[in-house]
Amino acid sequence: MKITKEKLLMTALNLFSKYGYDGVSISYLANELGVTKGAIYRHYESKQAIFDEIIQRVVKNDKDVAIKNDLPTEREGEYFVSSLDDFISFTLDQFSFYAIDEFGSAFRKMVMLEQFRNIDMIELYRGIFLTGPIEYTAKVFKSLINVKKLKGSDAEQMAREYYSSFFMYLSLSDYTSDKIKLIQELKDQLLIFKRNHGG
Template identity: 40%
Template structure:
């Protein structure tokens, strides 16, 4: 069951994703919820407190998902060792889960839309957009590939080749046309990439 705190977070995020963070006031959030501002302040000190709680929730979701699918954890050396033992089927499944997380799950997809909207207006939002959706994933995969393949100088290029199409598919999802089968497209992409990795 959704608590009042969770309802406030989700409603705020919906408004931030629709109108932009700066344009949304506490009055607008409380009005959308049908509650007095004083009642909202019992749960969150201000709009910034709501925003920080949204970030914390995103990090919790990330951690929970990795644990649920038994993805390697620990420092980078331990993660690399773990990925060496993982089958391509498990990587494909987790890639599909990640894609659904950013496109179909309500909270993360709204978060992605908010950052996409706000990245050109606010440096902090731009930094978060990079962390969650662009340079963060690429840096992580670069370290990962550098630990797996012998040609370490090619690791960043491999990271871009793997993640670039996935990143593009987020936009395709947002403007999906009839007949688009992004799940099949994603599966084929991971399969093709795994064959390429077999050559290393």
């Protein structure tokens, strides 16, 4: 039986999100797919290569969503951001990816699970879901403050306030089937932030 690279990748990610990276062997993955280990090795040289491609997909999604919303794709340096509205749209797109999209939500569950077992996963989790987004948001807000599109002077504090809503609703998404309602509630919270801090 032939297997597509896409099906292999998604199956591996779903298994990693349930049993952890170390809990899934190539043999287990092959058995789950009903193929030989050789069929998997024709697509990927190792389990690590599968994992690396999963990370590359997530990074690509982040960049694509940033470009779609006219935001910087790099998380270093100073940069221009056109509006808080663009950043709110970016935030809602990111929420949809990590809460609703099959690939994004399985990835988030995998990293959440693995952070308690693997020191490298702790850093990955922080970079994608904790300190990384707050640092990026603070830089965006600093840019908006500089051009008087955001009121305030403490971009880091505002970033923590803004991101706390995102993180709370992302956590809630694991416990509800009505994720569309959560998107609307998150949007309402972000619009309150805009009302309070918009320039």
